[in-house]
Amino acid sequence: MNQRISLLKDKMSTNNIDGMIVENPLNIKYLTGLDAEGILLISKKEDVFITDARYIESVNNTITIGDNLTICDLADLTEDDYLNFFKECNRVYFEEDYVTYKEYHNIIRKYNIQETVEANHIIEKMREQKDSEELANIEKACNITDSCFLHLQDFIKVGMTEKQIAFEIKKFFIENGADGEAFDTIVASGSNSSMPHAIPTDKKIENGDPVLIDFGAKYKGYCADMTRTIFVGSCSREAENLYNFVLQTQENAFTRYRDGANAKDIAGFVQHEFYNHKFNLVHALGHGVGLYIHERPVISEKSNDILKEKMVVTNEPGIYINGLFGIRIEDTLLINKLNATNLTKSNKNLLILNN
């Protein structure tokens, strides 16, 4: 059996759980390495991956004997097969935060399960702390993102549209060995930057514009997440002051990221700093990063999460002046025993491009 499934079963057995239905594709990928659509059934008897004819061949090419995983074609399964999967199990986990209301009722009807139990993110919690292979992939994704930012400093010019810049990022990622983007890139210039989640438009970059770029490569399924706000041609005194305030707050917050730190305290520190300057932290300060761009833990004032070493999280304070402009500075960082390490290492000093 593979190590991750074996560890999951250990955790399940301490909770008196005999089986689990895994449907979230990222959890399936984490446990098995498979990218195919399907359902993973974990039970005392055997572990089964049910997929369909579109994927059978590639799944069989990926799985090794050591995985000890039975591969089934959906089309070959009978009603009795479903009734038998969990025959020897009493309590079976399901993913209450992934499975739809309708699918839950399908599960109840299809499998002969004595008691379904909410899994309470058991696999997502395993995914919080990264092993060395996962870390290497995230570091590579961050490196490609850093290289891309260097490239953009030459590339971005007055007259170019936000969409053109977003496309250049996508292109750079693919040409430099990434799977692609970890999420839809944000390129927001001028007053568009005051919208924290702006979609790139046909607006052209003008002299004096701030350009907020939130982007990250994906490498072997693992994400990077970085934001830089740069200026083109010139930068107003007001924007410069705000930039330096956000940067200082981001760097001060960074010193608080470490094993054992309360997520809410770090976010509270930033909110307090902002509040003293009559600003407001309108979104979370950060989030976990891994196979998914937004995963556990959450770093916000409402969070009860505690940081642990080997977690990978973001640090992304931002201030947005409605209709005028916005500044956000974000790094992806690794939590260590006593401190943290920025995995995105791009320059953060105020940058005014004159291309």
Add this chain to the structure above:
Amino acid sequence: MNQRISLLKDKMSTNNIDGMIVENPLNIKYLTGLDAEGILLISKKEDVFITDARYIESVNNTITIGDNLTICDLADLTEDDYLNFFKECNRVYFEEDYVTYKEYHNIIRKYNIQETVEANHIIEKMREQKDSEELANIEKACNITDSCFLHLQDFIKVGMTEKQIAFEIKKFFIENGADGEAFDTIVASGSNSSMPHAIPTDKKIENGDPVLIDFGAKYKGYCADMTRTIFVGSCSREAENLYNFVLQTQENAFTRYRDGANAKDIAGFVQHEFYNHKFNLVHALGHGVGLYIHERPVISEKSNDILKEKMVVTNEPGIYINGLFGIRIEDTLLINKLNATNLTKSNKNLLILNN
């Protein structure tokens, strides 16, 4: 009130439903035009879109007074606000096929709803038949896809990798006015083409390879879907015969697509043809296309769907010889009263590139 919400309310009232919680972002986009994260609450009293600070500004820039939609910031809402939204409603729809098990229980706890009722895809059913604006967007997406295929006939050369071709498609789409890809492009060459859902690899195109390309542009949120299987340098007699058989079956199936046709009969015809030649239709023959790449109806032997005019669906028979090669030919088509119109119009005759 906008027309689509108004029509939805008419349909709801015939089922004695007073309210609806809409969480599926494509349903929200369909009803309101909004791309922002959030929840749409439809009730007798008022229609409310709840979003957060990241989107408030862009949402307010998109909505017009005619929409008669109240925009709320999540952070400003109290427990009482939630209890009051559906105060005057007895029966409220929720999306049982989108809302997770956990979210359903949140809904029950948060809102003061007398009776929740499964919406049974009420909005997805409205989305099946396209209006003229939607059709224009899908046609544009199909046109860009056709132009891309023409471009590929010059571009693809021996020695190029599958990934390079997939990237060229992405690039072509963006440079030609599309939002991007409607789905992850499949480029599968040589024996990889026998996997219906192959992911592009670093494998290089070799002389004599079939290259199966499943791709489609997205335009203003609307998808196109087309597959062509071409050959590079040469084509074996066996592959040529199989190609012509798949093509003939695809064209014969096409003549059966029309208003009133049973989806299962069309798929059954293809399965019968395949079976007579000792092959098997291992995936659905087709699916609806619109804001989402796979939407209602389903065209398979198990489907109970009946085609209606103004539906946009695919016609995509494929035969896959394990470990050797595969052939799939797919068009996106519009259902008319008496026949259908192919919206993807690229050449389907056997094509052997000699670049």
